[in-house]
Amino acid sequence: MTRKIGVALLGLGNVGGGVIKLLEDNAAAILGRLGSRLEVRTVVVRDPDKAKRVVDVDRALLSTDVDAAVRRDDIEIVCELIGGTDQARTAVLAAIAAGKHVVTANKALLAEHGAEVFAAAERAGVDVYYEAAVCGGVPIIRVLREGLASDRVESLHAIVNGTSNYILTTMAETRRPFADILREAQDLGYAEADPTLDVSGGDAAHKLAILVGLCFGTTVDVNAIPREGIDMVDPIDLSYAEKFGYVIKPLVIARDHITAVEARVHPALIPANWLLADVAGAKNAVYVHSYALGPSMYYGAGAGMLPTAMAVVSDMIEIGRNIFARAAGAPRPHRPRPVEARPMVAIADVVTRYYLRFGVHDQPGVLGQLMTILGAHGISIAQVVQDGAPGRRDDDQPVWVVVLTHEAREGAVRDALAVIDALPIVAQPCRVIRIAG
Ligand code: HSE
Numbered sequence: 060m061t062r063k064i065g066v067a068l069l070g071l072g073n074v075g076g077g078v079i080k081l082l083e084d085n086a087a088a089i090l091g092r093l094g095s096r097l098e099v100r101t102v103v104v105r106d107p108d109k110a111k112r113v114v115d116v117d118r119a120l121l122s123t124d125v126d127a128a129v130r131r132d133d134i135e136i137v138c139e140l141i142g143g144t145d146q147a148r149t150a151v152l153a154a155i156a157a158g159k160h161v162v163t164a165n166k167a168l169l170a171e172h173g174a175e176v177f178a179a180a181e182r183a184g185v186d187v188y189y190e191a192a193v194c195g196g197v198p199i200i201r202v203l204r205e206g207l208a209s210d211r212v213e214s215l216h217a218i219v220n221g222t223s224n225y226i227l228t229t230m231a232e233t234r235r236p237f238a239d240i241l242r243e244a245q246d247l248g249y250a251e252a253d254p255t256l257d258v259s260g261g262d263a264a265h266k267l268a269i270l271v272g273l274c275f276g277t278t279v280d281v282n283a284i285p286r287e288g289i290d291m292v293d294p295i296d297l298s299y300a301e302k303f304g305y306v307i308k309p310l311v312i313a314r315d316h317i318t319a320v321e322a323r324v325h326p327a328l329i330p331a332n333w334l335l336a337d338v339a340g341a342k343n344a345v346y347v348h349s350y351a352l353g354p355s356m357y358y359g360a361g362a363g364m365l366p367t368a369m370a371v372v373s374d375m376i377e378i379g380r381n382i383f384a385r386a387a388g389a390p391r392p393h394r395p396r397p398v399e400a401r402p403m404v405a406i407a408d409v410v411t412r413y414y415l416r417f418g419v420h421d422q423p424g425v426l427g428q429l430m431t432i433l434g435a436h437g438i439s440i441a442q443v444v445q446d447g448a449p450g451r452r453d454d455d456q457p458v459w460v461v462v463l464t465h466e467a468r469e470g471a472v473r474d475a476l477a478v479i480d481a482l483p484i485v486a487q488p489c490r491v492i493r494i495a496g
Contacts, residue, residue, distance in 0.1 A: 062095045064379050065133040067159075068102045069125060069150050070140035074164055074191070075102065076113025077368025078138065089372070093379045097136075097372070101128045113364070129154040135382065136375050139163040148172050155179045155187070160387060162374040164191035164367060170265035170281040173272065184388035186381055188374035193266045194219055194343040196366030197359040198373070202347075203273040210349040212274040214314040216329075216495055219266040221341035221361045222250050222257035223289045223309035227297075227326065228339045231306060234294040249341065260286035260309075260324040267311040270345075271322050275315050277401040279322055285406040286324035296416060296492060299461050300328050303442060305414075306336045310495055314404075321404040327495040328414050407470030412441070412494035415464065415472075417479065418457030418487035425484045429460060436475035439465040457486035463494065 068075050082089065082097055090096055099120065104110040107121040122128055129137050129150065137154035139161060141147045147168045152175075154161050161180070163169070169176065169192055180187045190200045194217075203212070218224050222244065229240045241258065244250035256262045268281040289309050300307050305328040314321040329336055334356050338344040343361030348354050360366035381387035419425050430440060442463040464472070472491070480488045 061090070062383075063098045064093075064095055064135050064375070064382065065100045065131070066097050066375060067128045067131065067134045067137045067154075068099055068140060069128070069137065069147075070142065071102050071104050071110050071113070071116065071121075072140065072142075073113055073364045074367045074371065075138075075140045076116075077364035078140070078371050079116055080114045081365060081368045081372050085372075089376060093376045094383070095379055097375050097379065100133055101131065103128045125150045126153055129159055130157045134159060136160045136162060136378055138371060138375065139165060139168075140371070141165070142167075144168050144171055148176075151176055151187075152179055155183045155185055158183060158185060160186040160188075160378045160382075162188050162191075162371055162378065164189070164371055166192040166262070166265040166269060170268040173269070174278055180388075186378050186387050188377060189269070190374050191367045191370035193269050194345060194357075194359070195221075195361040195363060196369050197343055197345065197357050197361060198370065199270070199345045199357050200273065202345075202355075202357055203270070207347070207349055207352065210351045212315065212347055212349045214348045215270060215274055215312070215345060216335060217267075217270070217311050217345040218308055218335060218338050218343055219270075219311055219345070219361065220257055220260075220263045220309055221343055222254060223260075223263070223326075224338065224343070225249050225341040226258065227289055227292065227307060227309055230292065230294055231297045231301075234297065236294060237290050237292065258290055259288035263309065263311050263324045267313060267322055267324055270311070271313050271320060274313060274347075275320050275401070277320055279320060279403055283403055284322050284324060287326065289326050291490070292326050292492070293490065295459070296414070296490060299416065299444070299459075300414070301331075302444065303328075303414075303461075303463060304331050305329060305494070306331050307492065308335060308338070310335075312495060316404055319402045319404045321409060323406065323409065325493060327493050329495050333496055407468070407473065409469045410466050411469070412466055413438075413462075413464045413472055414490075414492040414494055415462040415476070416490040417460040417462070417485065418489075419460055419484050420486055421458045422484060426460060428482065428484065429462070429479060432478050433462070433464070433475050436467075436471045436478075438467045438471055438475055441465050 102120045137159045226240050264284045310327045311324050344358040346356045444461045446459045476489050
């Protein structure tokens with residue numbers, strides 16, 4: 060008789076529904092690859108009467124008791140799809156304490172409590188898999204943990220938030236403002252009712268913290284990762300970027316500095332001929348530069364019911380294989396060893412290129428003043444464009460002076476801009492967007 064592996068699902072939203080659907084739709088393929096069935100034996104929901112009917116679920120499977128579910132003898136894998144960090148943390152730690160293997164799609168949980176969860180799992184001798192936590196269906200965790208296990212990642216540039224990418228892509232196509240596109244995206248269900256975590260870079264920072272751990276073998280304090288949201292991008296910046304041969308993308312960037320680690324989240328200008336520039340709509344992609352392989356890129360759906368469920372079920376299959384190989388819970392490093400604590404490069408010490416859009420009054424000598432102050436701070440100019448209606452001088456409408464710099468230290472740029480923004484010729488504070496690549 061075919062061996063079955065008992066699964067408890069905690070949460071029955073889109074992803075939970077997707078897991079149930081995929082286990083049915085791909086049952087034959089899963090059986091072929093695992094040699095066993097994954098059987099959902101209980102689904103914990105807050106209120107069975109209100110449980111979403113994303114898919115048809117046998118109502119007899121529904122329960123409300125997390126503790127009882129994770130302690131059941133017939134459950135080997137607990138799949139946490141609750142989200143958030145409070146209940147999810149309690150549930151995952153309870154599952155681990157009960158000796159269950161865990162699959163989670165919860166980036167916030169791992170970014171904020173990963174060390175605690177992995178330490179508990181190692182002590183208990185259970186597996187924790189989390190492919191769906193970063194880039195949904197794109198198997199980037201496996202790539203970093205296994206595909207590149209013999210390599211050394213030097214840097215990573217990635218688009219890990221589909222909502223932000225969708226909004227910026229649509230802004231670039233229509234040149235309409237952020238707030239309009241966000242509202243539309245919410246109406247269409249592409250953005251959450253409270254979009255803060257997505258558009259402010261918080262969701263991306265969670266994913267970046269997980270990626271940094273895998274790439275560089277160090278933990279970072281997710282709250283210390285410098286971040287800027289896409290709400291600071293104006294359609295005019297997209298137009299200037301295009302004139303200079305760039306597009307603006309919601310990036311996460313990580314770089315190994317040997318003694319320290321650089322990690323940041325912000326919209327950035329990237330060359331229009333970069334592969335990442337073509338990653339449009341809600342798609343995600345991770346561009347990795349590693350010592351032996353050189354550049355490689357991983358692209359696909361970073362969210363959505365079936366793509367995310369696919370990653371979750373693949374994790375269950377891997378745990379199932381571990382169980383059969385009697386390797387489940389073996390002390391396998393979840394991150395490269397030794398896990399050294401390395402400091403994060405302070406944002407003031409980041410060296411990159413900058414797009415600076417100055418809103419100034421159109422008077423003789425303005426350009427000269429700007430360039431002199433930038434020069435005095437050691438900031439070298441690569442390109443300058445001034446736009447504005449001819450003859451329209453000194454009225455309330457600023458003219459735009461757009462500067463692309465060579466590489467400069469962020470601290471120097473911020474110091475120079477503090478001086479410039481205080482000048483009487485300046486009509487509005489400089490808009491700063493970093494350039495990647
Ligand atoms: N809200 C995320 C996004 C998907 O917009 O990409 C889940 O991580």
